[in-house]
Amino acid sequence: MPSALSSFPARVTLLALFSATTFYFLYKSRRLRHLKTLTLSSKHTTRGKILFVSQTGTSENLAQRLHNLLASNGVVFDLVDAQSYEPEDLPKETLVLIVASTWEDGNPPSGARFFATWLAESVKDFRVGALLLKGCRFGVFGVGSRAYGERFNAVAKGFVKQIRDLGGSEVVPLGEGDVDGGELDLDFEKWCEKVVGFLKGKVLENGVNGNLECGVYDSEEESEGESDLEEEEIVDLEDIAGKVPPRKKTAAAAESNGNGNGKVNGQREMVTPVIRANLEKQGYKIIGSHSGVKICRWTKSQLRGRGGCYKHSFYGIESHRCMEATPSLACANKCVFCWRHHTNPVGKSWQWKMDDPIEIVNSAIEMHSNMIKQMKGVPGVTLERLNEGLTPRHCALSLVGEPIMYPEINTLVDELHKRRISTFLVTNAQFPDKIKSMKPLTQLYVSVDAATKDSLKAIDRPLFGDFWERFIDSLTALKEKHQRTVYRLTLVKGWNTEDVDAYYKLFSIGEP
Ligand SMILES: Cc1cc2nc3c(=O)[nH]c(=O)nc-3n(C[C@H](O)[C@H](O)[C@H](O)COP(=O)(O)O)c2cc1C
Ligand code: SF4
Structure with missing residues (x-):
């Protein structure tokens, strides 16, 4: 048991706080996000940004024109080159207008690659979820050439889709300029008229209403502080899932695949080509046929001299020296909150x-080191931190799946420890015997997804018929471990936040 956080209520409260915050907003706010984003509070007083993505100056000139036009309407925006813009600041923005060109193979100009990659990766990162930019209203104008066929304005179109996917509210429909055959100036003017119309409170064709008096575009007073909304939006706790499917679609009980033969070395590969392609698309690196590694957003953040994850605050673990991996992408549940759904x-x-x-x-x-190397040259990444990152000191065995299903988990953990890499392992409490035989880890977590048999069945949709007995046996096994143990609670309002007494009983079983 850790000394600083060994106080049972303190640890439970902290974990519950993180998890509850995450899931409450992921689950509830998704449905409500359109309503919410259309009703800006007066706290959102950040000045609007006009970002340009440009190589030979066309988009930059247009952005400058828009800037002047808005200024002549009494609204001052910041005009910023995407090349020098810090995309981590996007969640703080309340209104962003982007003028973006497209270049070779439908890519952005090289200077804006980091900005574009950040957006693309955030969409794919299941931990970010669909709420990251929920306070951000935006509009995009694309500069390109129709001569490039399907790639015409590919960058601008991609930005619109990505910002929408991250919860942004599109207040002006995509404008498309064609520098070759089209009427670039005219099309841009029309788009600018829509922007001005929006700012003056006109209802646009997409039904979004702007309002100059809402405080967002106040040219006089720029708020330095971070909004309450932003504080509420803390999402992401390592492997917490990002996208919660609606309950009615997920309430069906899980079906066992019925093929569990207990063979230690079967013939089939766990990761089929379809699953592999799906995971790789999301940034996973697949190791062999059943393991995976992925660079965590906190690892990238700390590499860039920014914040680390809660393990940094709690235990001093340096996120830029942390590797997130799993030796088993499979598990024995089909949790409703799992981002992998049925795949x-x-x-x-x-x-x-x-x-x-x-x-x-x-x-x-x-593979982890190769991903770290790709961060070279990214703003904020120093050579010193990059080199440190190349030698991981911590491994979070919690990426996805159930790590203790892997028959050689003890040897794998030994190997990590031999390399002076500490280990945190998260299990879903369905394999009590494995918990018993697990050699000491730096810290062992058990996911406590519900406090009663019925709610555990509804939430985890376990394959095992005796899932509850396995769950209780796992907690009992935890108590008998002579090492640091933690319960991890994932609380979703309306699903598993009641039954406080039942949680209390579970705590007295495992004594984490
Ligand atoms: C080598 C090259 C490749 C291009 N590829 C595309 C493309 O894939 N799609 C597109 O819409 N426009 C494409 N364009 C057109 C540019 O977007 C256009 O020249 C634009 O004015 C550049 O704007 P900028 O000066 O703001 O970068 C390409 C232009 C060049 C020279
Ligand atoms: S423990 Fe490691 S992998 Fe997990 S969130 Fe923190 S930095 Fe990322």
């Missing part, structure tokens, strides 16, 4: 071809 491999026991633990560790470190 993940499931099983009651190991039934797949098995890779060597040493090879998994070596490949994980190599």
Whole structure:
């Protein structure tokens, strides 16, 4: 048990606080986000931004024109080159107008690659969720050439989709300028008219109403502080899922695949080509046939000299030296909040071809290091931090799936420890025997997704018929472990936030 946080109520409160905040906003706010984003509070007084993405100056000139036009209407925006804009600040923005050109192969100009990559990666990062930019209203004008066919204004179109996917509210429909055959100036003017119309409170064709008096565009007073909304929007706790499907679609009980034969080294590969492609699209690096590694957004953040995750605040773990990995992408549940929905491999026991633990560790470190190297040259990344990042000191075995399903988990953990890498492992409490036989880890977490049998069944949709007995046995096994143990609560309002007494009983079983 850790000394600083060994106080049971303190630890439970902190974990519950993180998880509850995350899920409450992921789940509830998704449905409400349109309503909310249309009703800006007077706290949002950040000045609007005009961002330009430009290589040869066309988009920059147009952006400058828009800037002047708005200024002549009494509204002052900041005019910023996307090249020098810090995308981590986007969630703080309340209104962003982007003028963006498209270049070779439908890509942005090289100077704006970081901005574009940040957006694309945030959409794919399941931990970010659909709320990151929910306070941000935006409009995009694309500068390109129709001669490029399907790639005409690909960058501008991509920005619109990505910002929408991250919860942004599009207040002016995409404008498209064609520098070759089209009427660039005219099309831009029309788009600018819509922007001015929006700012003057006119209802646009997409039904969004602007309002000059809402405080967003106040040219005199610029708020320095961060809004309350932003504070509420703290999402992401390592492997917490981002997108919650509606309850009615997910309430059906999970079906066992019925094939669990307990073979330690089966013939089938766990990761099928379809699953592999799906995971790789989301930034996962697949190791062998059942393991994965992914660079965490906190790792990137701390590499850039920004904040780390809660393990940095709690335990001093340096996020830029942390590797997030799992030796089993499969698990024995189909939790309703799992981002993988129905695409993940499931099983009651190991039934797949098995890779060597040493090879998994070596490949994980190599792949992780390669991802770290790609951060070279990114604003804020110093050589010193980059080099530190190349030698991970901590491994979060909690990416996705159930790590203790992997039959060689003990050897794998030993390998990590031999390399002076500390280990945090998260299990979903369905394999009590595995918990018992697990060698000491730096910290062992058990996910407590619900406090009663019925709610656990509804939320985790376990494959095992005796899931509740397994769950209780897992907590009992935890108590008997002579090491640091933690319950991790994932609280979703309306699903599992009641039954306080039942949670209390569970705490007295495991004594985390
Ligand atoms: C090599 C090259 C590739 C281009 N590729 C595209 C493209 O894929 N799609 C598109 O819409 N426009 C494309 N364009 C047109 C540019 O977007 C256009 O020249 C624009 O004015 C550049 O704006 P900027 O000066 O703001 O960067 C391309 C232009 C060049 C020279
Ligand atoms: S523990 Fe590591 S992987 Fe997990 S959120 Fe923190 S930095 Fe990222």
